[in-house]
Amino acid sequence: MENNKSYIDYVHKVYDYLHTIPEKGFEEYKTSTFILEELKKMGFENIDEGVAGTGIIVTIDSKKEGPVFAIRADIDALEFIIDGEKKMIHACGHDGHTSMLLTAASLIKERDLVKKGKLKIIFQPGEEKLYGALLLVEYGEKKN
DSSP: OOHHHHHOOOHHHHHHHHOOOOOOTTOHHHHHHHHHHHHHHHOOOOOOETTTTEEEEEEOOSSSSSSEEEEEEEOOOOEEEEEEEEEETTTSSSSHHHHHHHHHHHHHHHHTTTSSSSSEEEEEEOOOOOOHHHHHHHHHHHHH
16 A cells, blocks of 8 residues: 555445444454455465454564564454344444554555564454453464
8 A cells, every 4th residue: 555545545445345244253254254365465474364263363573582562453243133133233343443453454564564573463253252352362372
C-alpha cells in the first residue's frame, strides 16, 4: 500500500466484507480463511493456522535477541435472537478490530518495523465465549 489513503481504504474494505460474514466463536471459518488469504497476499510466511480451532498467529522474527510482543484482534461475533430468529452480528466491533490489525500487519511488514525480538500478530477465535484466550495460551505453552 502506497499512502495513508490506501490504508484507510483497505480498513474500510476489509471491515465491510467481514461485517457480511459474522460467525460464532470457534466457527469463524470464512473469517479465518479470508484473514489467511490476506496475510499470504502481504507476503507473510510464518503463519500458524487453526490455532484453538480457527485462530491464526503470525510470527515476525527479527532474528535478533529481544522481547516478544503481541498484538491481537478477536474474530468472532455474537449470537442474537431477532424476531425469533438466531442471527450472528458483529456487535462488539471485532470486524473493525480485525480490519485494523490486518492493516497494521501490512504496515509492519512493508516498513520492516520489527528490529529486534519477535512480534506475534494474533487473530483470536472465541473471545465472546471467554476461553479463546486460554486456548491460545495453552497452544503457546505446548509450542514452546
